[in-house]
Amino acid sequence: MQPPTFPQAHDPRALLRRWRAVARAAGLSWRVLAEVEAATIPLLTRQQAGAAPIYLSAGVHGDEPAAAWGLLLWAERNLPSLRAGSFYICPCLNPHGLRANTRADWRGLDLNRRFHLDEDPVCGPWRRWLSSQQAPVVGACLHEDYDAAGCYVYELGPQRAEIGATCLRAAAAHLPVDQRRSIDGRKAHQGVIRRSRIPQDLPGLPEAVVLWQLGCPRTLTFETPSEAALAVRIEAHVAFLQAMVALHQPPIPS
């Protein structure tokens, strides 16, 4: 359950080998969402009666390795939580980008501007699959940002009962919160950018927005600063997920 060192952090096969072990240990179903250019893009699910599904996703941008490894380490350390709940998990939606250390996918495209497209070979199957399932109660889309001055979160959902700030405080045990008042051109308050509607100025729709369109009432896009140490960034993702899942799951008996 060790975090990866630098070259291994960009090896999607090493990442997915560890996910296979998690799937076996936690009873997650492993399905192939898409096969592109000799790479498998898996989707892991578990459905437990009475537990609302929680959506977790990473690896949309390949030059943001702490997101993908943070999700894995959270899973490896929380097998009882996985066994007790319902989850939809996309561990690595852009394996070519992870291997090449690029934001773009194998076509040179930004996958996170294509989730509205039924014809996309990754986003299309993702859309069709998610549309046929019970909508998740909450979703986390994990990312990193080269311009960030600390961690921050986009929260898309109802104005009341914010949870992004709570999850961000958990991550702040590892990395400072980005205190800028404007992040990525959007108004921010103590690292939280809040949205209750879809922004109109997007060049294409990201995963978190389409997840919300498809019925998930709250999506959190968590970002760590790419220039901090990799192991610390990974721990910040783990802490963020730990807090988010705890808020949506009854306590697990030990």
Ligand SMILES: [Zn+2]
């Ligand atoms: Zn990203």
